[in-house]
Amino acid sequence: MPSAQIYLLAGFTALTLCLLNRLIKNYLALHHLHLPGPILAKLTSKWLLVNFARGNQMNAVHALHLKHGPVVQIGPREISFSSGKALKDIYSPMTKCMKSPIYESMGRPGVFGMRDKEQHRERRNRVAHVFAMNVLKELEPAVQAQIANLTRILGECGGRPFDVVKPMRMLALDIMVGEILLGQCFNALGAADPPYYVTVMNYVHPMFSIDREVPWLGAFLRMLPIKKYGEQQMRDSIAKFGRHSPRRNIMTKLIAGDPEKGTLPLPDQNIADEVSNFIYAAVDTTGVVMAYFLYELASNPIWQGRLREELIIAEIREKDFPYQQIQQLQVLHACMYETLRLHPGAGVGLPRITPPGGLQIDNIFVPGNMTVHTPTLTLQRDPSVFPIPDSFNPSRWLTSSNTFVASSEMQAHTFIWGGGEHNCAGQNMATMEIKIMAARVMSEFKVRVESERTHQNMRMRDHFVIAPKGGKGLLVFERVEVMKD
Numbered sequence: 001m002p003s004a005q006i007y008l009l010a011g012f013t014a015l016t017l018c019l020l021n022r023l024i025k026n027y028l029a030l031h032h033l034h035l036p037g038p039i040l041a042k043l044t045s046k047w048l049l050v051n052f053a054r055g056n057q058m059n060a061v062h063a064l065h066l067k068h069g070p071v072v073q074i075g076p077r078e079i080s081f082s083s084g085k086a087l088k089d090i091y092s093p094m095t096k097c098m099k100s101p102i103y104e105s106m107g108r109p110g111v112f113g114m115r116d117k118e119q120h121r122e123r124r125n126r127v128a129h130v131f132a133m134n135v136l137k138e139l140e141p142a143v144q145a146q147i148a149n150l151t152r153i154l155g156e157c158g159g160r161p162f163d164v165v166k167p168m169r170m171l172a173l174d175i176m177v178g179e180i181l182l183g184q185c186f187n188a189l190g191a192a193d194p195p196y197y198v199t200v201m202n203y204v205h206p207m208f209s210i211d212r213e214v215p216w217l218g219a220f221l222r223m224l225p226i227k228k229y230g231e232q233q234m235r236d237s238i239a240k241f242g243r244h245s246p247r248r249n250i251m252t253k254l255i256a257g258d259p260e261k262g263t264l265p266l267p268d269q270n271i272a273d274e275v276s277n278f279i280y281a282a283v284d285t286t287g288v289v290m291a292y293f294l295y296e297l298a299s300n301p302i303w304q305g306r307l308r309e310e311l312i313i314a315e316i317r318e319k320d321f322p323y324q325q326i327q328q329l330q331v332l333h334a335c336m337y338e339t340l341r342l343h344p345g346a347g348v349g350l351p352r353i354t355p356p357g358g359l360q361i362d363n364i365f366v367p368g369n370m371t372v373h374t375p376t377l378t379l380q381r382d383p384s385v386f387p388i389p390d391s392f393n394p395s396r397w398l399t400s401s402n403t404f405v406a407s408s409e410m411q412a413h414t415f416i417w418g419g420g421e422h423n424c425a426g427q428n429m430a431t432m433e434i435k436i437m438a439a440r441v442m443s444e445f446k447v448r449v450e451s452e453r454t455h456q457n458m459r460m461r462d463h464f465v466i467a468p469k470g471g472k473g474l475l476v477f478e479r480v481e482v483m484k485d
């Protein structure tokens with residue numbers, strides 16, 4: 001009778017053969033294309049997963065493009081393209097690519113995670129009314145009040161170093177989730193402890209992608225309280241205000257539907273799902289971009305000066321910061337675009353799957369069911385389109401008479417809000433918040449970086465959404481002298 005060692009050896013050999021078989025299959029999947037890329041990435045998707053888990057996917061892929069050019073293989077069945085042509089092939093409204101399965105693990109089935117094109121189109125139409133410009137107008141007073149709260153806190157700091165990272169996230173939470181989504185104030189900005197589900201969100205980001213590779217962890221994800229958050233908030237809203245409340249927030253608007261267009265409200269469960277996903281889509285993206293906006297202005301006093309000059313000429317402060325006018329400011333727009341070029345909320349490629357019959361992408365025929373993407377960070381730092389790409393230079397977006405302009409090449413290499421049918425539904429809301437914040441803060445304060453440490457801390461990492469590596473960024477805000485006639 002064979003001994004236990006022989007069984008063990010047989011088991012080990014079988015396992016090794018299985019693994020080898022898998023690695024060889026992986027290696028051969030795209031071998032005929034002879035693409036550059038790390039050998040490990042061609043053998044196993046764990047190369048990308050490890051980089052993701054370390055918050056290093058965006059930087060690792062960017063480094064590969066700098067080394068190898070516009071096409072690199074980053075997984076056995078995964079290719080990253082960095083040209084404007086590829087961007088069009090993968091993400092245009094007519095593309096045959098669809099969102100990759102990873103989106104199904106990003107929260108609950110809502111407009112963000114829906115992969116089926118028909119289903120997505122129907123849902124997007126059903127929620128579109130809450131993102132309309134007239135809704136923005138109604139929401140402006142609440143946004144203004146929250147940002148006035150920020151400038152009050154900055155004033156109270158009295159020139160002491162102020163960490164912009166956590167407060168900007170809390171501000172986005174107060175505005176996006178509190179005021180805009182739910183119509184109730186969290187007062188997270190300035191609170192000693194953040195609301196509980198912020199802590200949960202910190203874990204959710206990395207878990208999403210781990211769920212892609214280690215599906216049993218999905219079971220754990222489904223147990224997190226963030227999943228139930230939308231439901232509780234919706235029940236509270238209906239109990240407090242009824243189903244036909246004239247109150248101005250997205251929750252009440254979703255519950256009421258869009259009577260003007262005859263759009264019926266979604267079933268309650270779907271509303272809860274959407275609200276839960278909007279929280280994910282809205283808070284960290286807007287919060288981190290605002291933090292980087294202040295950081296870039298602090299690092300570039302010349303642009304701070306030019307922006308302040310524009311604000312003074314337009315008498316924005318005297319007129320109490322009306323968004324209708326802030327919206328028209330060209331230097332402000334250029335500064336915001338330049339911030340988003342360098343620090344796109346989502347800097348990694350947004351993963352898409354090629355159609356079963358394959359697809360020609362930037363002169364390469366990619367077989368069906370492969371993951372393809374265009375990393376936003378790399379695209380927006382293409383030196384042939386944006387010279388000296390790592391430097392903050394809003395003048396690349398401005399004519400000599402300070403009019404915002406983007407050449408067709410620049411447009412083709414800008415992917416701040418995603419594209420095609422999946423472009424960001426909340427981009428107007430985010431823009432309003434970012435611009436009012438910058439206009440109010442720059443009208444009242446001069447800002448500078450505290451020390452070299454700030455630059456180190458603000459270097460970027462990402463877990464789909466970008467974040468500062470050091471988790472904080474100390475800036476010093478000092479009141480601007482108000483000129484009197």
Ligand code: HEM
Binds near residue numbers: 111346415427
């Ligand atoms: C600076 C802030 C923001 C940035 C940079 C940003 C960026 C993006 C990007 C790149 C996408 C495309 C994702 C993909 O295709 O995988 C997206 C989608 C989306 N965003 Fe935003 N976003 C921001 C703020 C917001 C806000 C405030 C909301 C409000 C709820 C929002 C709601 C959404 C939704 C619902 C989608 C999914 C759209 C769809 O697939 O139909 N975003 N966003």
